[in-house]
Amino acid sequence: MDWTLEVVVVPVSDLDRAITFYREQAGFHLDHRTSNARMDFAQLTPTGSGCSILVGDAASSQGMAPGSLRGLQLVVSDAQSARQELLDRGVDAGEITVFDERDGGTFFSFPDPDGNTWTVQEMKVRADNPLIPPDARISYARDPS
Structure with missing residues (x-):
């Protein structure tokens, strides 16, 4: 079982x-927004x-304070390009650090407006071998507003 x-x-x-930051600055897709009483x-x-x-609201019901999440990790094939993309969108992306010259050893980080922090790891292998192949991805052509 998976x-x-x-x-x-x-x-x-x-x-x-948060929606504005993650859509317009971090480049995430809005899958849905659910509002009711x-x-x-x-x-x-x-x-x-x-x-x-x-x-x-779901986050507050989990007993987590805004800004308390640390080190969520994203993986990209090119850290320099990813960092520049975030900077161009007004995100306060940190400097790139190379901890190890091998693939997977290059990182930078950025916070969201509440102070939750994200780490971005470069794995060049993802350029030719993405975790989810493009033809298997969900289409976001109808990104909700």
Whole structure:
């Protein structure tokens, strides 16, 4: 039996601000936003990822304070290009650090508006061998507004 990690709760203080940050600055896709009398939350997914994040009321119900999540990790095939893309979108991306010259040893980080932190790891092998092949990915042509 496969056990897949598909959603991580990210605690935020302002849902609209979080959606704007993750869509417009971090480049995630908005899968859906659900609002009713009991809850208001959104699910967003990075391009090429099999795991999404959940922001909104669901995070506070988990007993997590906004900004308390540390070291969520994203993987890219080119750290320099990924960092520049984030900088161009106004994200406060840290400097690139090479801990090991082998593939997988290059990192940088960035915070979201609440202070939750993300680590970005470069794995050049992902350029030719993505974790989820492009033809197996969900289409985001109808990204909800």
